[in-house]
Amino acid sequence: MGKAEGAAKEWHGHVTALTVAPSYRRLGLAKIMMDELERVSQDVYDGYFVDLFVRVSNLLAIGMYRGMGYSVYRRVVEYYSGGADEIAEDAFGMCFFFLSLSLSLSRYCDIDEIISPYFFLVFVWKTREQNLV
Numbered sequence: 001m002g003k004a005e006g007a008a009k010e011w012h013g014h015v016t017a018l019t020v021a022p023s024y025r026r027l028g029l030a031k032i033m034m035d036e037l038e039r040v041s042q043d044v045y046d047g048y049f050v051d052l053f054v055r056v057s058n059l060l061a062i063g064m065y066r067g068m069g070y071s072v073y074r075r076v077v078e079y080y081s082g083g084a085d086e087i088a089e090d091a092f093g094m095c096f097f098f099l100s101l102s103l104s105l106s107r108y109c110d111i112d113e114i115i116s117p118y119f120f121l122v123f124v125w126k127t128r129e130q131n132l133v
């Protein structure tokens with residue numbers, strides 16, 4: 001389940017929930033659904049990226065999203081508040097920018113102004129990820 005949300009340069013696809021029935025796992029269904037959400041977010045809704053939240057303890061899903069090209073960009077304390085008998089848990093925010101990021105940004109400024117900041121942002125992004133996980 002997903003949606004398009006945000007405004008202006010923050011306009012993006014968001015993974016609300018992704019679950020596959022246990023007996024149908026490891027068949028590539030999650031990958032198919034993520035590919036489709038990314039396609040719709042980019043081609044239909046003209047978004048800049050896709051993001052999602054995942055429990056910090058869900059190493060399987062974090063590894064899966066990493067394999068799909070997503071990076072951790074922030075940690076949200078007690079994002080999952082938990083019920084009466086549950087302990088609250090932090091979430092990682094993960095994000096995947098479309099390859100056409102430069103082209104998308106070119107709507108707003110010259111391509112020459114994009115290249116250096118783009119690589120700087122990738123560097124900061126990767127550094128933050130290493131510090132968070």
Ligand SMILES: CC(C)(COP(=O)(O)OP(=O)(O)OC[C@H]1O[C@@H](n2cnc3c(N)ncnc32)[C@H](O)[C@@H]1OP(=O)(O)O)[C@@H](O)C(=O)NCCC(=O)NCCS
Binds near residue numbers: 018021026058
């Ligand atoms: C996470 C989940 C959605 C994966 O669904 P799936 O249909 O089995 O995933 P896929 O078959 O598309 O796998 C895609 C890739 O993820 C990784 N992956 C998925 N399940 C894995 C597992 N059990 N162990 C190791 N890697 C796994 C693999 O790299 C896999 O690619 P590969 O099969 O080519 O090696 C499913 O396990 C699930 O519903 N889990 C419970 C809910 C959940 O955690 N959702 C995510 C919360 S944000």
